[in-house]
Amino acid sequence: xxxxxxxxxxxxxxxxxxxxxxxxxxxxxxxxxxxxxxxxxxxxxxxxxxxxxxxxxxxxxxxxxxxxxxxxxxxxxxxxxxxxxxxxxxxxxxxxxxxxxxxxxxxxxxxxxxxxxxxxxxxxxxxxxxxxxxxxxxxxxxxxxxxxxxxxxxxxxxxxxxxxxxxxxxxxxxxxxxxxxxxxxxxxxxxxxxxxxxxxxx
Numbered sequence: 001x002x003x004x005x006x007x008x009x010x011x012x013x014x015x016x017x018x019x020x021x022x023x024x025x026x027x028x029x030x031x032x033x034x035x036x037x038x039x040x041x042x043x044x045x046x047x048x049x050x051x052x053x054x055x056x057x058x059x060x061x062x063x064x065x066x067x068x069x070x071x072x073x074x075x076x077x078x079x080x081x082x083x084x085x086x087x088x089x090x091x092x093x094x095x096x097x098x099x100x101x102x103x104x105x106x107x108x109x110x111x112x113x114x115x116x117x118x119x120x121x122x123x124x125x126x127x128x129x130x131x132x133x134x135x136x137x138x139x140x141x142x143x144x145x146x147x148x149x150x151x152x153x154x155x156x157x158x159x160x161x162x163x164x165x166x167x168x169x170x171x172x173x174x175x176x177x178x179x180x181x182x183x184x185x186x187x188x189x190x191x192x193x194x195x196x197x198x199x200x201x202x
Contacts, residue, residue, distance in 0.1 A: 001065065001066050002015075003062045003065045005058055006051070009054055010058070019072075024070055025045040026073055042054060045115060046116050078113075080193070082197075083197050084176065085198065086173050087103055087199065088172055089150065089151075089173065091138070092170075092172070094169065107171075108196070111128055112126040112157055127155060127156060134155050137154070146160070146163055147163050148178075149173055151169060153167065153168040159174060162179070172197075
């Protein structure tokens with residue numbers, strides 16, 4: 001674990017894996033709920049970092065953090081979202097060949113977890129795929145990926161909330177609305193949300 005100051009009242013915690021990010025994020029949330037983090041306002045996970053904003057004693061917390069015992073992440077207990085998918089993506093056959101297994105079967109067998117959000121409003125980076133099912137990004141990104149595209153890249157799965165450029169492998173589409181500013185909460189996915197992909201009828 002490496003802890004870096006960010007301005008006067010923020011710290012950036014660097015770790016080596018998405019699993020460590022999830023464990024550190026969970027421990028920080030637990031300690032904040034227990035009143036151990038003072039006035040920390042925001043705790044924001046990313047791929048290999050967790051940002052703490054609003055740290056009253058940044059130097060003191062930075063000195064203590066590396067000595068913490070951070071337990072492994074317990075099984076996910078957050079809310080579950082089931083996403084119906086039509087497996088009709090242009091990269092479906094290529095991913096199935098890499099996996100040596102039908103994509104709908106593999107996707108349905110995994111309970112994904114939203115590790116962090118970013119890239120676009122409503123986009124969640126979903127972890128949970130076993131390492132043997134990690135796939136590379138496309139060598140040439142597409143200039144426009146349709147909204148609702150279910151995609152894979154490296155250790156992550158995700159759903160594009162709106163049309164945008166992208167280099168992930170596209171395996172399907174969904175009608176689920178990932179971001180709706182008139183909904184509370186606006187984002188369908190939040191860190192800690194459990195996600196299952198179910199093959200859509202028809």
